[in-house]
Amino acid sequence: MATMRVEEVFGAERGRILATLIRLLGDFDVAEEALQEALTAALEQWPVAGTPGNPAAWLISTARHKAIDRLRRRARLAQMQDEIARHIELIAEEEAPVPEDRLRLIFTCCHPALSQEAQVALTLRTLGGLSTEEIARAFLVPAPTMAQRLVRAKAKIRLARIPYEVPPDDALAERLEAVMLVVYLVFNEGYAATFGAGRVRYELCDQAIRLGRMLVELLPTQAEAKGLLALMLLHDSRRGARLDASGDIVLLEDQDRSLWDKAQIDEGVALVETLLREGGSASGSYALQAAIAALHAQASSAGATDWKQIAALYGLLANIHPSPVVELNRAVAVAMAGDVEAGLRLVEELDQGAQLEGYHLLSVARAELLRRLGRHTESRAWYEQALALVTNEAERRHLEKRLRDLP
Amino acid sequence: MRYMLLIYRDESQWDASPLSERKAAFEAAVAYSEDLRSRGLYEGGEPLELSNTATTVRMRDGKATVTDGPFAETKETLGGYSIIDAKDLDEVLAIVRHHPLVKAGLSIEVRPIRMGPPK
Numbered sequence: 324m325a326t327m328r329v330e331e332v333f334g335a336e337r338g339r340i341l342a343t344l345i346r347l348l349g350d351f352d353v354a355e356e357a358l359q360e361a362l363t364a365a366l367e368q369w370p371v372a373g374t375p376g377n378p379a380a381w382l383i384s385t386a387r388h389k390a391i392d393r394l395r396r397r398a399r400l401a402q403m404q405d406e407i408a409r410h411i412e413l414i415a416e417e418e419a420p421v422p423e424d425r426l427r428l429i430f431t432c433c434h435p436a437l438s439q440e441a442q443v444a445l446t447l448r449t450l451g452g453l454s455t456e457e458i459a460r461a462f463l464v465p466a467p468t469m470a471q472r473l474v475r476a477k478a479k480i481r482l483a484r485i486p487y488e489v490p491p492d493d494a495l496a497e498r499l500e501a502v503m504l505v506v507y508l509v510f511n512e513g514y515a516a517t518f519g520a521g522r523v524r525y526e527l528c529d530q531a532i533r534l535g536r537m538l539v540e541l542l543p544t545q546a547e548a549k550g551l552l553a554l555m556l557l558h559d560s561r562r563g564a565r566l567d568a569s570g571d572i573v574l575l576e577d578q579d580r581s582l583w584d585k586a587q588i589d590e591g592v593a594l595v596e597t598l599l600r601e602g603g604s605a606s607g608s609y610a611l612q613a614a615i616a617a618l619h620a621q622a623s624s625a626g627a628t629d630w631k632q633i634a635a636l637y638g639l640l641a642n643i644h645p646s647p648v649v650e651l652n653r654a655v656a657v658a659m660a661g662d663v664e665a666g667l668r669l670v671e672e673l674d675q676g677a678q679l680e681g682y683h684l685l686s687v688a689r690a691e692l693l694r695r696l697g698r699h700t701e702s703r704a705w706y707e708q709a710l711a712l713v714t715n716e717a718e719r720r721h722l723e724k725r726l727r728d729l730p
Numbered sequence: 731m732r733y734m735l736l737i738y739r740d741e742s743q744w745d746a747s748p749l750s751e752r753k754a755a756f757e758a759a760v761a762y763s764e765d766l767r768s769r770g771l772y773e774g775g776e777p778l779e780l781s782n783t784a785t786t787v788r789m790r791d792g793k794a795t796v797t798d799g800p801f802a803e804t805k806e807t808l809g810g811y812s813i814i815d816a817k818d819l820d821e822v823l824a825i826v827r828h829h830p831l832v833k834a835g836l837s838i839e840v841r842p843i844r845m846g847p848p849k
Contacts, residue, residue, distance in 0.1 A: 482844075484842065485818070
């Protein structure tokens with residue numbers, strides 16, 4: 324029972340506690356080791372002495388004293404007297420976890436001086452509390468490779484002295500963009516699962532949404548953070564309807580909408596409405612993508628979706644971030660809004676641009692639109708092209724089924 | 731905390747640009763460094779001659795052998811260095827982002843200077 328308590332506190336608070344310890348101790352590894360020791364002490368002491376009134380503060384305080392003891396022992400050997408002095412001085416400081424610490428931590432983990440792979444891994448390890456093995460599994464790399472990636476990143480933070488602080492106002496927007504990109508990468512990795520058997524790794528989606536909430540809570544004036552959270556909530560609301568019992572993909576238009584998470588949709592839509600009211604057509608790209616997802620989420624059926632508005636939103640998105648993928652989505656929305664011929668023309672133009680060469684969804688879109696127009700022979704050829712490019716197993720099965728279903 | 735800025739340039743491009751431009755870039759870099767020095771951030775630095783003036787010494791078959799040319803043949807080569815004393819990496823990066831040589835199209839690598847023996 325008491326054991327469970329320790330783990331409950333630890334699980335929920337790990338990121339916050341670690342963030343504060345890194346600030347107090349000035350080193351990722353020292354903080355992680357100390358936290359591990361404090362957890363061991365808690366497992367021994369709490370069942371006997373009772374759970375302390377403020378378990379997080381207890382863990383921080385204990386971890387810190389463990390770290391100082393360790394540094395003292397090491398300092399005696401290496402005569403690092405000034406380091407002892409620095410840490411003893413710190414004892415007098417505030418030990419409660421402050422929210423700002425988690426923000427410092429995510430900005431350090433997502434510092435542009437680290438590779439993006441390392442940013443993702445460090446964020447999940449420190450703020451998400453995932454084990455090295457779990458992160459390795461999620462990104463399909465061997466555990467020793469992931470462990471080495473984390474060790475190198477932490478060494479670079481220490482040796483190059485990447486600061487542990489929230490960037491100043493003039494750099495905040497740019498740095499926040501990098502943080503949001505990492506959070507969205509984590510979400511997409513969980514949601515799309517590019518390779519392998521296609522089991523959707525929802526743990527990553529949950530982690531990303533938790534991080535998104537943290538950004539909104541700690542940076543309340545940053546509109547794009549709200550946009551990112553809304554986007555993730557709305558995509559994730561369809562979790563229960565995206566795969567059928569045998570693990571095959573169910574297209575948006577065929578999903579059982581009663582399986583969508585209503586509470587999550589309401590939360591996402593409310594965020595989008597605030598954003599559009601405040602930002603209008605000057606909204607950022609996450610807000611616009613969230614607005615598109617909100618239109619899908621609010622429609623009672625695929626046919627009842629406001630595709631005209633969706634096509635217009637993709638147009639706005641293309642203005643901010645010109646991208647062939649956005650253009651492809653706009654083309655599909657134009658077709659869905661009723662003008663299949665016009666949509667197909669846009670898709671064909673994109674295909675000539677060659678920027679999307681090898682992108683299976685372009686072939687899929689072409690096949691789908693040709694099917695709708697009754698041009699089945701051409702449609703078949705494009706499904707076959709898509710099958711030659713696809714890497715995800717669930718998507719492959721889905722395309723094979725579409726191909727079989729052609730008259 | 732001390733950092734070395736390693737300034738890299740595409741030599742064929744650099745060498746082909748008009749002398750007046752190269753002089754202007756040099757003067758801007760000197761002025762920038764002097765400003766950094768006045769704020770206690772700059773410890774020193776020098777430009778280097780082109781890599782076709784380089785000579786490399788390495789051990790071959792137990793003998794220290796001298797060869798013509800740089801350590802590695804690369805498109806961009808080391809063209810100079812500066813030593814910066816800053817609070818942390820962000821402070822150095824802010825300095826480097828505004829460096830006139832970056833604006834002139836050169837690349838600057840930032841490396842922490844290790845204190846003492848290898849650990």
